[in-house]
Amino acid sequence: MEMKAWKLDETGKINFYDDVPVPEPEAGEVLIKVNAAGICGSDVPRVYRDGAHNMPLVIGHEFSGQVEKIGANVDKGKLGKRMGIFPLIPCRKCPSCREKKYEMCSNYSYLGSRRDGGFSEYVTVPEWNLIELPEGVTCEQAAMLEPMAVSVHAMRQLPIEKTDSVLVCGAGTIGQLLVMFLLERGMENVYVAGNKDFQKKILLDMGLPEGHFYNIKDGDLHKWVMDKTLGSGVDAYFECVGRNETIADSVELVKAGGQVCLMGNPAGDMSFSKVNYWKILRKQLTLKGTWNSSYLGDDEDAVSDDWHYVMRKLSEGKIHPEKLITHRLRLNELEKGLLIMRDKTEDYVKIMVKF
Ligand SMILES: [Zn+2]
Ligand SMILES: [Zn+2]
Incomplete structure (x- = not known):
């Protein structure tokens, strides 16, 4: 099966393809069908100035979607569920990880900057990084979980x-x-x-x-x-x-x-x-x-992490991050969004790609 995806082939060169093979989820991973993906301010220098850690790479670390397929050893109940995605994949070995302060991991992988991320129709994600969306929380809101968790993390400092x-x-x-x-x-x-x-x-x-x-x-x-x-x-x-x-x-x-x-x-x-x-x-x-945001996966004390804090506020209807979305683009229009942000040709806050 093939899919549409944007790849950062080298610094300054981001290209749209419609024939990228759909990745296979490995053991402990799922395949996500992406529903919404926000462009982060950090994507602009990543694409046009600094490049990513590995290229070619599908960028995009603020996204949400539905579990389309599961790899070995993944809970079958997750199939078909709508998920938000914590983009950082910790090493679990360094001193910060041992304290479960994964946001300070010294040897992490990251969806959309070190391995393929969300500006494509499908992406593989470790099961641990999934946070299920309660009814009433939209995929568009969930694509803003990451920047929201970052701001909550700062607030709590x-x-x-x-x-x-x-x-x-x-x-x-x-x-x-x-x-x-x-x-x-x-x-x-x-x-x-x-x-x-x-x-x-x-x-x-x-x-x-x-x-x-x-x-x-x-x-x-x-x-x-x-x-x-x-x-x-x-x-x-x-x-x-x-x-x-x-x-x-x-x-x-x-x-x-x-x-x-x-x-x-x-x-x-x-x-x-x-x-x-x-x-x-x-x-x-x-x-x-302050750096990044805290996330504990399915751990019992997860209510206190930033991602679950944000999810609770969303599901209670207490916050409306979608009010910050100034542009909604189709996947093939991603570059237009990046250029608006780079050249500041229009007023914008959050530019969202919808699938
Ligand atoms: Zn970001
Ligand atoms: Zn670590």
Whole structure:
């Protein structure tokens, strides 16, 4: 059997094929018929600048679908079920894996960056990586599980209280999803710094109070934050941009004793001025990194992992990530989506490929 698939043949060269052999699931794996796959911001440099770890490769790590076929030693009950997919395949041997902190595995494989991922009609996935979709959760929502889990993982890095003031800097997909989860949690003082008015529209629609979004192009973020916090600065700052200036802002805009969560992938080298370094010391700040998301598979304590947290919120109807989908494309239009994101020719948040 043959299938349609996009392959990153080499850096900068992504090609659409309609005659790729459908892969066979090995023991412990299933064959997924992909239903929806989101384009991640990281796919753009992967395709056009950095390449993937192995090429040719089917990219795409944010996807969901239906179990079409099972390999040996897989629970037969999974056949035909709709699944979300945790894209990281841990080594299970390294120190992080032994503590079940798979997101920090030092020798992992990854669907869509190290082995074939979701921008094809079919893909093989280890059974352990499947998370079944409850009724009412759509495949489109499930294709956003990964970025949602990443934002929940970040949210949980900082111990924050309902009344704390929180600034989310950067209103791309991850920043917006983070705001969605902060609001769902009942946080009363969430502020967002973005750079586009359409971001504000989506956030207000999500429940962000009017006046809590600031377009950094409007001038003085520092003054705005100090006005909102009666001169003290915010309790917590989530940095979702990854630039020097926004990290410098973080140590300025949090109050003494405040917390900063660093999330944005770095745009380049980072450097701190002496003045800002002093602020970390004198204000006794906490700087916390976050990476990826936690997932425990079928383990008993799975309710506490990020993926199951998100799934519970989805099935209870408490979150609506699909509001962030600005474009829906067919599989053969994937490249159009990548180019919109690379060249920023249109406003977008999440671009979704539907099968
Ligand atoms: Zn991603
Ligand atoms: Zn490992």
